Amino acid sequence: MTEKRSGIVFRIILAVLAVLYFAALFKLLFVKNGIRTDTDVLVFKPFRVLSEYRSGTRSLRSVLINYLGNTCLFLPLGLILPAVFNKLNFWKTVIVGLVIIAASETAQYITKSGYADIDDLLINTLGFVLGALIYFFVLGGRKKTTLSYLLTLVVVIAVSGLSYMFVVIAKPEILPQSMLVQNGKIAGNSIEDYSVKTQIYKMSHGDVFVDKEIAEDKDGNKIEEPPKTYRFADTAVFVIAEDVNGEMKYSVTGIEEMISEVENAEPVFVKLWLDGDGRCSMVMLEKEY
Structure with a gap:
């Protein structure tokens, strides 16, 4: 050649x-x-x-x-x-x-x-x-x-x-399928309308207790809500999100490990994530290591 x-x-x-x-x-x-x-x-x-x-x-x-x-x-x-x-x-x-x-x-x-x-x-x-x-x-x-x-x-x-x-492109296969809000709907409206970030102060088997929430509607208006408790299904697998340079890396862990993470971590935030259809398809904990 x-x-x-x-x-x-x-x-x-x-x-x-x-x-x-x-x-x-x-x-x-x-x-x-x-x-x-x-x-x-x-x-x-x-x-x-x-x-x-x-x-x-x-x-x-x-x-x-x-x-x-x-x-x-x-x-x-x-x-x-x-x-x-x-x-x-x-x-x-x-x-x-x-x-x-x-x-x-x-x-x-x-x-x-x-x-x-x-x-x-x-x-x-x-x-x-x-x-x-x-x-x-x-x-x-x-x-x-x-x-x-x-x-x-x-x-x-x-x-x-x-x-x-x-730079790992994560593809988590097991994510929380659903969640129930014990104390009413977020900001008085459907959960699918908001992207919420709030701080966790306690966690137990199936319950996540969060501080005052800051919710944002589709028009960008921020609405503060009092502390709430979120309940997850017993079979839910929680996901830790690590923010590295603006990108999300996911790792799957069990409930016991997640409780330990929350107890031993500095302020941990929970995010309600919207999928492509605007539905809140999962809830993830976000922290840096």
Whole structure:
């Protein structure tokens, strides 16, 4: 096989990987198992994660997942773009990458599928630029040879596997199927109309006691409610949600373990989550480790 023909073959393979990469990226950033997070939040504090670690409100594990995960997540993009599009030099690649990353952060805010965070923008950009530097100055990407394409393919696969270790797209199969509100309907209306976040102060087998609730209706109006008790079915499996960089990671645990988590944790929040049809399909506890 000639140099030119082999280069075309590798570019086709990389183009297929690019499609798979963008599909996985879209799934990770915008499609969270049909769950609407309603997290239309803008965070402009640089190095927020490090500040939280220094203040003791975030663990070292969470910091590593945040920074290494986001770096690895966008590193393949810096390799794939110039490999697939021959006319992109280093600086053109950087500009295109910055536009893609900025657009993804903006889209997360607009669609309420995640946080728009300056930390994300900085770390994602770092990962992308690192990928571009590796492609052009380590793998010999400027020469566009068969060897450079082959090395790029190997690195893309390796880094993608590494990023998957840090950024797990969770698919919980067992979730609470239903819940009953003992003290009446939330904010005097149907539960499906609201996305509620409230603090837990006690938990027992089947009961969750919560402090004053802050409910928000479809028009964005906030309504405060007095403390309530939620009762779950005895067979319900509770889910701990860990917020890492605006993304939700799920782990399934039993009632006994969940009670222990609540008793030993700092303030824990419960969220009533709306599915794609606007129904409250599950209740999850959210905390950081």
